Amino acid sequence: MAKKDTSTTNPKKPKFSSWWIYGLIAILLIGFQFLGSGNLATTKKTTTSELQEYLRNGDIAKILIITNTRQAKVFLTDEALAKDVHSDVNDKPFLPSTGAVPQYVLDYGDLQNFENEIKNIKKENNLETIVDYDTDNNYLMDLLLGILPFVLIIGIWLYLMRRMSGGGGGGAGGQIFNIGKSKAKLFDEKTDTRTSFKDVAGLEGAKEEVEEIVDFLRNPDKYTSLGGKIPKGALLVGPPGTGKTLLAKAVAGEAKVPFFSLSGSDFVEMFVGVGASRVRDLFKQAKDKSPAIIFIDEIDAIGRARGKNNFTGSNDERENTLNQLLTEMDGFGTNTNVIVLAATNRADVLDKALMRAGRFDRQIYVDLPDVRERKEIFEVHLRPIKTAETLDMEFLARQTPGFSGADIANVCNEAALIAARKERKAVTKQDFLDAVDRIVGGLEKKNKIITVGEKETIAYHEAGHATVSWMLEHASPLVKVTIVPRGQSLGAAWYLPEERLIVRPEQMLDEMCATMGGRAAERVIFDQISTGALSDLEKVTKQARAMVTIYGLNEEIGNITYYDSSGQDSYGFSKPYSEDTARKIDGEISKIIEEQYERAIEVLTLHKDKLTTLAERLLDKEVIFKEDLEKIFGKRPFDKEFDKLGQENIDKKKESGAKPAEEETIENETEENKI
Template sequence: MAKDNNPNTPKKPRFSSWWIYGVIIALILGFQFFGSATFSNTEKTTTSEMQEFLRNGDISKIVIITNTRKAKIFLTDEALKKDVHKGVSEKSLLPSTGMVPQYILDYGDLQIFQNEITEIKKENNLDTIVEFDTESNIFGDIILSLIPFILIIGIWIYLMRRMSGGGAGGAGGQIFNIGKSKAKLFDEKTDTRTSFKDVAGLEGAKEEVQEIVEFLRNPDKYTSLGGKIPKGALLVGPPGTGKTLLAKAVAGEAKVPFFSLSGSDFVEMFVGVGASRVRDLFKQAKDKSPAIIFIDEIDAIGRARGKNNFTGSNDERENTLNQLLTEMDGFGTNTNVIVLAATNRADVLDKALMRAGRFDRQIYVDLPDIRERKEIFEVHLRPIKTAETLDLDFLAKQTPGFSGADIANVCNEAALIAARKERKAVTKQDFLDAVDRIVGGLEKKNKIITPEEKKTIAYHEAGHATVSWMTEHAAPLVKVTIVPRGQSLGAAWYLPEERLIVRPEQMLDEMCATMGGRAAEKVMFNKISTGALSDLEKVTKQARAMVTIYGLNDTLGNITYYDSSGQNEYGFSKPYSEETAQKIDTEISKIIEEQYQRAIKLLEDNKDKLTELAERLLEKEVIFKDDLEKIFGKRPFDKVEEEVKVEEIKPSEDQSPE
């Protein structure tokens, strides 16, 4: 039968359970209305009026309802013809059968009311009938007794519908559909399509996932040689490096069904729901195979079993993980369903999840190097209106250690800064301001600083700049400022050399430059302040890493206490003795003090240049590399630019303000 696609064809109304509720309410109202319709021609009266009617002989019968304190007044046929009763006679819908009263009244005390009627009958010699009766509303009583149960059942159904995440009538709206999978099926026709062209850098990771897509498109190319389809691929890397973006590109490129969901979507307040959703997800994927399942933040359900389970109870998350392990290992080789997952905490995942046959491939998505950062800038600069042709190599050099998300934030922040300054296009300076804003924080020019504090800050930052200029392996200076930013009162920006490995002399030079701020305060004022907190934190971490992680200390020798598996954090004891702990503390303090004294000596030897630099900094508030060259001359350690290497230093250590 052909489907009628004519938009003018009237659509049949869809059946809804709300119709049933409406019919029930209408029936209740109807019963109530028609149940009282028999008294629609009855008027209310008072006791005094009733006594007057009784004296005139208009009343044929009075029915006293003892349980409701009401009285029904029935008139004679002659009385209905009188003008005084014209209202009730015209309103009467039914002939007077003696069943429908013309008046009804509320009385007070029954004995007094009865005595008044008896007295009037005796005085006027009346034969009016007086009867006593009781009334009960059976239907109303039934409704009142059922209302609490109806309300409880209604609230329960409403809550179940809300928790199952669906509306009435839909598949997810049924009470027992709470165990259904919440995975979103990617539709390439309606959803925003992301391709591999939109993913800059990540060449190795792209190659791996492209092969997975190709495997699903053309499996014979691989199976003809005896190869088997991989069960799963795990994307691992720091936050913001593009793991989820890579999965979106797979969804856009693959011409197969793509199920996307988060690890937390399996979690529910009911027991067994997580495992049920895993079963339903894989059932859907098998029905639509070849297909891809993407689970973002898989550590929400994939955490190693048995850790932090002090209660000994059966953990619902473990049940979900067990079901996931069973489903992944239960695939046949011809089902053509691949599981992609992403996490930045691979160290906490269960070993059974990481074994071959489940996640066959682990794809590490690292921070981009300078070449990849340039490609990422090209992608994010497409929608931005720039005032000039930007030097992307320069921008890539200014953002060492930035992730793809950080670079996207830089481009967006630059556009916002340009709009704030009423510019028609984004300039190079806007990008530099955006980098400063992201690295150092918001500029606070109105912060109240005394002249003495400002002078101390200027010498502190000049000390950093001087020592870094005088040491060979310290990072080259970009600029120095004493304008407060974020939580810092001053900052020195450096451009670290990107290297794969770091030698002890390089780390020591960096520590010496970091201690240059406090050393300058000591040399110039013979006093020190709390302004070197971030410097002390940084050098302490570096010295501890040299001693306990990298084995770069002669006293302790070639030994490390670093545990890459992350098991140490669950233990309550240190991996070394108390005697070794004392040695570690002594060596850390010794390394820091040596570099501090070295910085003091360098500054004492160049005290006049330090003073000149600090005075210029007080005058301009912001100075650049050119200002240092005018004072110190050409830096003797500057190298001719070579091909840039991948950087090992983290962004918090690279370009954080001192």
């Protein structure tokens, strides 16, 4: 006989809810209150005059005066209950009562007057009505009022403890008795980890490093059979926004293993010993689910070097947490298949013990993307965006030098917002350029009040930057100049800097000279200077100081650097050089800046007429581009940009040993136009 399917005949019972208990308690309280009040369902309210009339008629057997509530309860005689006038109070009680139920109740005023009136009526009519006194006590209400303060105090204490434990009651670390539990979020490899290496554009070197970790988690025997050991930890180091956290998620998605994710600040707690307890619990959970990955974002929150900034001499909870982390990373066996990934942009402040081999064996540097990687990042972030045309990714990549992956994502989002603001159906190339300007320079402030004289000064200032940078070989080529206020600046000039891995002194000096071109233009045209060059002065001062004190590019100071890459002297109060050397450094910095300032004045004096033409056009249009400068100055003699076909011809001629004609022309033009 086939077994009967009980899936439909026996439906699943509903889960028991704690609200049933609360409802039952409320019903009991109401019932006790209802019974304790004497079951007044058959008791009628009366007045003092009616009471006196009933008393004269001899209908009242007893009057019970409740002294604490100023209320009197009236009990009728059996003969009175048979009268028609009292028929409405002759019904039986709805619920059985433990005592006699009064037929009437009234509120009296002054007790003395009330007693005198009753005595007089009894004396006049020769009545034997009983007058008694009592107090009405509600023991249940008294009990509730007695324990209510304690309930409130305990409730507030539990609420505060749950808040201080960092959770609202849902997570393992949210309950007061689970405060030492790990607060790591577990991403299941089958449902949560959706990110793969295809979602991470660029970062080729970093992906190559972590692919070995992924391969080990998939095929551990491939390495252990040869006696190799996988690194226990990998530290992702790089500037903010370069994709360190995204890369860690991609590792978890590719490896298909449990992924514990948390921040370094999740270990920090106001209670002593909680951080160390959470570290122990985290590694215990990871071992139980091995192979697994533990990812600690912003590890510098707990991994700072010990012994620094502890001026109080007291016990440091952060140091205890770091000590426990060091022990756990060096304590679990090599065959547990638990790998620790961490990310930070402050690797210089981490403790040396954390960085040693056996803990974080590898440091993977995630640098800012180059132009090729920026092109790949644009391709990823432009997938969900509806564009009006086929965008040149390479052009967008060249327009965003120094942008991180997060910056590029912001550019794409800002371009979509700008297109929507302009009521467009799709995003255009101009929207992306406007988004870059918005992020770099800030929002346009066309309604800012600027006088005619100030506007003219700003125009010549920006034209000075453009002119000097156009005439110097190593200065960054100009893209756009505007005198429309943006953010905190009154005017701005956009350049397209060459992406260099090393910088030579002449390149730095040309950049400084172009930066001083704004103040030099004010001196040449108006024979006076203003405060508008503050950001320019700050920039060139930093560059000159770096040349002298960091890169050793000054002949007077020599091949010496006072830069400490380890960061050990970051909290020192003394300079690493003498007072005489400090005076020399200040003198050389001032000398470099003044030389470039005079050089900028010479360039602008030589091309004063073109400077004036450019400034007038800027006053007229407010925004000018590279094409406007080419009309005034001619083609820039130092441009080395060729089209793809021309570049291929040059490469072929170089392979054959012949010197390209285009290259000869550029060299000749450079010699003729050199300043």
